[in-house]
Amino acid sequence: MGELKFVIQKSPRIDRLIAHLFAKMPEIEADRAELVTESYKQTEHLPIIKRRSAAFRYILENIPIVIRPEELIVGSNSLAPRGCQTFPEYSFEWLEPEFDTIATREADPFYISKETVERLKKVHPYWKGKTVSDLAAAGMDPEVLDVFLNHGMFTVGNYFYNGVGHINVNYAKVINKGLEAIIDEAKAAMAKLHRGMGDYQKRKQFQEAVIESCEAVIAYAARYADLARREAAYCADPARRAELLEIAENCTRVPGKPARSFYEACQSFWFIQQLLQCESSGHSISPGRFDQYMYPLFKKDMDAGVLTYEKAQEYIDCIWVKLNDLNKVRDAASAEGFAGYGLFQNLIVGGQNEQGVDATNDLSYMCMEATMHVRLPQPSLSIRVWNCSPHDLLIKAASVTREGLGVPAFYNDEVIIPAIMARGLTLEDARDYCIIGCVEPQKGAKTDGWHDAAFFNMCRPLELVFSNGMDKGKQIGLRTGEVEQMTSFEEFFDAYKKQQLHMIEMMVHADNAVDYAHGVRCPLPFESCLCDDCIERGLSLQEGGAHYNFTGPQGFGIANMTDALLAVKTLVFDEKKVTMAEMKQALADNFGKGILPKKAVELTTQITRELMAGGASVNDDTIRTVYRNLTNAETVDPAKKARYAEILSMIEALPKYGNDLPEIDSFAREVGNTYTKPLEHYTNPRGGIFQAGLYPVSANVPLGYQTGATPDGRLAFTPIADGVGPASGRDVKGPTATANSVARLDHGIASNGTLFNQKFHPSALSSMASLEKFVAYLRGYFDQKGMHVQYNVVSRETLIDAQKNPEKYKNLVVRVAGYSALFTTLSRSLQDDIIARTEHGTVK
């Protein structure tokens, strides 16, 4: 039996820090946008890499800084708690039409003052035609751009509009050697250059940009040291004054010089984490193996008797709070896909070291304790599990799971290490992996993984099979033939694979256009210098300077496609109970069911517009009729409706993925491979390869909203299944059966990560004995080579009540496909999706 270790008293400071952070709605600020614009106007004669470092320096010299009440770790990108800056060099057009609505939109609202709007409106015109987004669009073939923007087959929107992020950097190097050592490295690299080299200029400019960026960060820390000293001078409370002076001392020392204590290491870590976010607008900048690189100074201070567990815990808790201070504003559509103000800062504990020895230490436990203390969405806490993980670590993790925060996410070393070795990592590097963002494994500080490169909707190629490649009146897919003429399931499935491959190629093309644009317009010298081998090669990450380069777009919809393809196989081809023509018509008529009211409103507007354009007279009655037809499917003839009901019940009676049925699960594996296998053959502009992920974050809801009915009985515009799990409500044999099904997929080939969500009722984790069983359950799933799993432990009633009374549940955290979010900040449809997921552990 295990033991619950490291239950440490929480400092009263922590709750006060949190209360301050969450007192107001997050706010957009204009300072960075103004500063980057001013700098760019001054540097038009410089190469892009130098313009980037000059802008970074100019921002850090001039952006307002603040020390929040009672903070021990300082550094904020915005004056307002949880505020955010904007990054017009990536894209800005989307923000302008949202100025009036962004404070009231459903997903991730932000306050924006009139003054900020005016300031942003002044700087935006400069960027017209100059953004990453503009160049990416110009680089795409027009028909691909059209498919991406207008047909919802896939989206590369994330990096099309924003920075990439999705990186882990060498925090250890900064903590132990300081940025001054990196400056020295860059100088040494420059000294090695000789004028006869073909890329002399490019390399020299890169090193100069690195030096300028590091110096800018050191100077920024000095501004904080000054501020702390000034505040100390006016501080009436002697205890706080002493704290401020210690903060001043820390900021004088780090991150320029090596940290000497655990506290200095925490501050050094934080400046890096914060300023990476300030340099680019990327999310998923992931601390990675925090318990490993923070441990040496922790141990040194503990051994010397100058640090206690309680004090160390307080510092860690403070960092956890700070991770929630960083924020980012996305356009309304992306905000739905990444709902919950998530920055996906993934921090992972446990697992083995480069030598293959278990590396769990005190900090591994204390990181979990910190999550229990702060109870906030960030960091995305993860735990590595392997055959030699200490049982007590898993018991601790299970006890965190029980809190219902949706963390930690569990990762299986036994699957991930060989999976990434197959992509060319050395054994040592593979053993030292961390997780980026939602679920993406990589060797930290050595990889530009471009994880999250796109969402690929695996349901849409099937729609193209039924339409012979047509979508919204346009031939965007292949002509795979009239579906009614197909004579075998093999022919049908083959058409699906062809349509899918066609779309995959478009997505690859779109990704590479975006990738190239980042290299040209937004190379990031600061981020690059913290990642191997950029300094050595004199090349930024965005231009391919990393040791390992990948592009990882993620597909989703395996469960729906497995059930859908099998429904066609069984009902149309094998048993001939439904003709293909009937199936096609049933899908077009949404099985005779009305569509979602929200979608009906959209379509009504569209249809009436078309009617008016065609010269028809439209009055209130016409509009009402159109709307009623859509919501009640009144135009579908009753005889047809009855037949559709029959078809639906035939589909419902078929066995489904997620119920531990080996034949169906092995077909699901084949369906997964239709996406993962072809991707392996493509390359990116940074000299790397593509690798597939299988997870939707929360895009299964907004992209499901653009997808018609599917032959698995899924109605039009409703959510697609999340991750690699079964479609909502279709797994009826309990969590072990579901886990067995999911484990039968080929997780190893999806080396950009797979995601398996399960929801447990609290009764499944109530006692120490049930924690033991929970750990055994997890072990059983991983024994069968599952790659990732995460658990929501909340009751259905709790969620429904939270939906009705959001004010009562401001701090209710749920795991939404790969990360934790505040439930009440999610859109209504996503809340419904979470509630609808099968619930386990209820009483018989």
Next chain:
Amino acid sequence: MNIYEQTGRIFDIQRYSIHDGPGIRTIVFLKGCYLRCRWCCNPESQEYKLQELTQGGKTRTVGRDVTVGEVMDEIRRDAVYYSRSGGGVTLSGGECMAQPEFSEALLRAVHEYGYTTAIETTAFASREVVDRLLPHVDYFLLDIKHMDSEKHRQFCGKPNDVILENARYIAQNAKNLVIRVPTVPTFNASAEEIAAIARFADSLPRVGELHLLPYHRLGQDKYAGIGREYTLSHITPPTNEEMEQLAAAARAAAPRLHVQIGG
């Protein structure tokens, strides 16, 4: 006859059961029971004959005849979880002692695969049947519902004398025995009644644990679904405080026993 060919009648198999014996378990629910407990949350389990059950507008047949081999195919799917947790299979019902041939064969088969066995039983059975199952059961979860035979008869349809005798016999011969008490307001949810059961449990050799299972009404809708009346619709589940008071009464009456609320 080969034990894998033995047939029996079940109505459900539930995996990832964690409140009915050690580790992660699969529960096989057998159909047919001698008692008619008025709070029973599986009323469709009581009759041996196949029945129609209507729930949420859908009607299905409850009960199916299966061989031990077929049930084992389902059970074996969670082998990895049993071995990780020390779990196995629990027979519930219904009453497994009402189908002794099938129960014995199934328990033997489970043991052949190396999983642990448990049964949830009313112990309303002949001594011969008890003897038949005893060697194949690792954990007995035995209900003692009331010490007053008349009240037992009123609420469960049968007196309690056979049950109490069997409980004593099983306690003397079983490897492990836990006494469980469905705690039902208006029936036995008073300090005196619970204390009386606790004293009895305490008097049994080798019994270490007493579990008080709070009454719940999650099965209520199924009564209408099989065309029966639910006669306890006037009572409400005991509160946590009430359960704690009853647990305290049990502990006072039987200080030697570990008393817990829930399974």
